[in-house]
Amino acid sequence: MSTRAAGYLLLEDGTLFPGRSVAAEGAAFGEVVFTTGMTGYQETVTDPSYAGQLVCFTAPMVGNYGVADCRLESETPHARAVLMRRLGGEDWALWLAERGIVALDEIDTRGLTLRLREEGAMRGMAVADERTLVPAEALEQVRAQPRMEGSALVANVSTPAPYVASDEGQVRVAVVDYGLKRSILRRLAAAGAAVTVYPHVCDPDDLASHDGVLLSNGPGDPAPLVEETRVVRETLGRVPMLGICLGHQLMGLATDHETTKLPFGHRGANHPVLDKRSGRVLVTSQNHGFAVVPTEGTEETHVSLYDGTVEGFSFPELRAQSVQFHPEAGPGPHDAWPILERWVKELASAG
Structure with a gap:
């Protein structure tokens, strides 16, 4: 590669982190967040839930085991x-550059993470070449950009039309795509489900014609998703339903709960969650910046052992359940894998 330019990350509070450009030229604006996963960098960057975000990896080296198409969670990057603190391989840098992604290494990722933990996730700009945009001008641009609160992003990442993802299985499952990860589809197919994927806003009658409905993960603030919430509300009780991540939050809104922005979110593959019914602790994969506000009700099934936030619901009368974490674990520990398999088996038994 040619000599790499000096770049920087600038936060909306004026804090500047110098770095070295290792991928695409230009500048990128977004919400600056951090993930604590030690592996899964390619899955992270292609996860649609990271749309609109600049991702800081807390692992000291990123890119050290290369890239492969089998690790993609979507066709293109969304971060x-x-x-990064240190670039671990040229294949990773080239992969990012070919897809137009700005990437900086030699960033003080420890200092950045501590800043975000203390002050919360912030708007920021990653500049690949400091000679093209001085910090004072970058700061003005950053502060003019919208915040993540109030941002409805699912329309940018959802499928525009229904499609069949797998056509063989014991049960027929409809997946509503708010920013769907491929590993969810793989886990459903492996569990024995025939899967049809629907756009983020669709006809509740179409969803109710299946044996079960899965509400996928996705980016942005759930509160502005009025039409998406309406579809969930009008489908609840008609067919068994499982929500994951943003799908969990939309199920919360559809059952008269509220959502809130977390200070810096949960992102990584090492988040402990208590299953209140069994007393078992699951180590989970997570990626979210919003959460459902706790209530005095009995429908909460899982809670975070980091901050006590709601991590799961069960509504037996509606045949609905949800989890805030990612049971497909792409990437991450497999503690929560049985959730998807068990749900598909329940659908088959009910049929």
Whole structure:
């Protein structure tokens, strides 16, 4: 590669982190967040839930085991920039550059993570070449950009039309795509489900014609998703339903709960969650910046052992359940894998 330019990350509070450009030229704006996963960098960048975000990896080296198409969670990257302490391999840098992703290494990722933990996730800009945009001008641009609160992003990442993902299985499952990860489809197919994927806003009658409905993960603030919430509300009780991540939050809104922005979110593959029914602790994969506000009700099934936030619901009368974490674990520990398999088996038994 040619000599790499000096770049920087600038936060909306004026904090500047110098770095070295290792991928695409230009500048990228987004919400700056951090993930604590030690592996899964390619899955992270292609996860649609990272749309609109600049991702800081807390692992000291990123890119050290290369890239492969089998690790893609979607066809293209959705994270707007990658921030690393040390680049671990040229294949990773080239892969990012070919896809137009700004990436900086030699960033003080420890200092950045501590800043975000203390002050919360912030808007920021990653600049690949400091000679093209001075920090004062970058700061003005950053502060003019919208915040993540109030941002409805699912329309940018959802499928525009229904499609069949797998056509053989014991049960027929409809998946509503709010920013769907491929590993969810793989786990459903492996469990024995024939899967049809629907856009983020669709006809509740179409969903209710299946044996079960899965509400997928996705990016942005759930509160502005009025039509998506309406579809969930009008489908609840008609067919068994499982929500994951944003799907969990939409199920919360559809059952008269509220959502809130977390200070810096949960992102990584090492988040402990208590299953209140069994007393078992699951180590889970997570990626979210919003959460459902706790209530005094009995429908909460899982809670985070980090901050006590709601991590799961069960509504037996509606045949609905949800989890805030990612049971497909792409990437991450397999503690929560049985959730998807068990749900598909329940659908088959009910049929």
